[in-house]
Amino acid sequence: MQALMKVAPGVGNVELREIPEPQPGPGEVLLEVKAAGICGTDLHIYDDEFRTQPPVVMGHEVSGRVVALGAGVFGVREGARVTTETYAATCGSCRLCRSGHRNLCAERRSIGSAVHGGFAKYLVVPATNLHELPPGISDEAGALTEPLACVAHAVLGAATVRAGETAVVAGPGAIGLLTLQVLKASGATVIVLGTDADEARLELARRLGAEHTLSVQREDAEALVREVTLDGLGADVVYECSGAGGAAAALLRLVRRRGRYVQIGLFGRPVAWDLDEVCYRELTVTGSNASTPEGWRSALALLRSGQVSTQVLVSNVYPLSAWAEAFTCFREKRGVKVLLKPGA
Known part of the structure; x- marks a missing residue:
């Protein structure tokens, strides 16, 4: 064969x-x-x-x-x-x-x-x-x-989200769109981030229930995320699904203090990430493997x-x-x- x-x-x-x-x-x-x-x-x-x-x-x-x-x-x-x-x-x-x-x-x-x-x-x-x-x-x-x-393990296995919370998903590929759907089934409000080249995928994200979609390259992305959260402090939990170092860095600016960061995507190589922000914001960081x-x-x-x-x-x-x-x-x-x- x-x-x-x-x-x-x-x-x-x-x-x-x-x-x-x-x-x-x-x-x-x-x-x-x-x-x-x-x-x-x-x-x-x-x-x-x-x-x-x-x-x-x-x-x-x-x-x-x-x-x-x-x-x-x-x-x-x-x-x-x-x-x-x-x-x-x-x-x-x-x-x-x-x-x-x-x-x-x-x-x-x-x-x-x-x-x-x-x-x-x-x-x-x-x-x-x-x-x-x-x-x-x-x-x-x-x-x-x-x-x-894999997504169910990442989102539900460690109980990373609760009903009524705001979640940000970076990367509208298959993993990101599955994460979106699992989050919606859990009762979360979801924001999906993509690039300017992802418009068709972001449109699919909106059809699948995302309340908001944004380009991660927008300078006002942080302000927009804060605007749509109940207390204006940022997302309760963020999920990196793109495997892009830039998205990982952006999510650190979008999660609230004492929020949660979940890594699902694979980068394939080391990426720069500001661990000081984990301390300053008292973030909980989890990874998910298979x-x-x-x-x-x-x-x-x-x-x-x-x-x-x-x-x-x-x-x-x-x-x-x-x-x-x-x-x-x-x-x-x-x-x-x-x-x-x-x-x-």
Whole structure:
């Protein structure tokens, strides 16, 4: 089968290769991949800014159908429409694994970076990773369950927002627009920041419930945020979803004293950030890494209830053979979410 692989360390070194179709081992299932999302992490892998173990098939945002079961697998039916958690292996015994934080296990190996991922027609994953897609959720929408689980972990896992609060989201890409929807489901008033090139995405943010959208480049952004908060002191909580150092710096000016800063986006490199402001404002700063089982449960509940739509974010779908064009489309921010269809 054809697979899109990171074949060696270094910038680039991504290509289509023919590899054998995988077979499920004990406790594993074989999925036929129906849709796989291109994530910012995939661009970081291309740019050699994210650790991988090449040669490895990329892709970790997946929906598919179960086509074969390995030995000892029970409670999974062939033909089920599913999505999958991304961890191929964790140690299972460290404090983090035992407390439900497999995402932070030092021994974690994930699909798409350490073991073969979803940019291929077939994918093998542990049976315990599977989640059946809710009725009415398309294959394309189902592939976005993984980024939604990451957002649910970031927003809800640490209880970063409360109903009635004002939140600012920097970056109207897929992660930012999912964050917006989770915040709206939590009862927050939401302001979404983008650049002058993001007008179409900011319009989508308004359709998804954002009370205000602003260009982060506006000199009066700080005054406008203060104007729309109840006490004029700034946002209660801010979420950096763009992976842009300038946005991270801007958010420090928009959050109120004793407010909360949450980092969701990845920069791929060190960025300048004024830690003195964390002291002066007594800010609570949290980060979020990938997803947890609780994040997946929340994500699927939000999809099932209709409080979050992932389908509305799907803008571009390419066959696997057009992966280079798809990566360029994503890098140039044309549309919102770009998917590959390995079987097309």
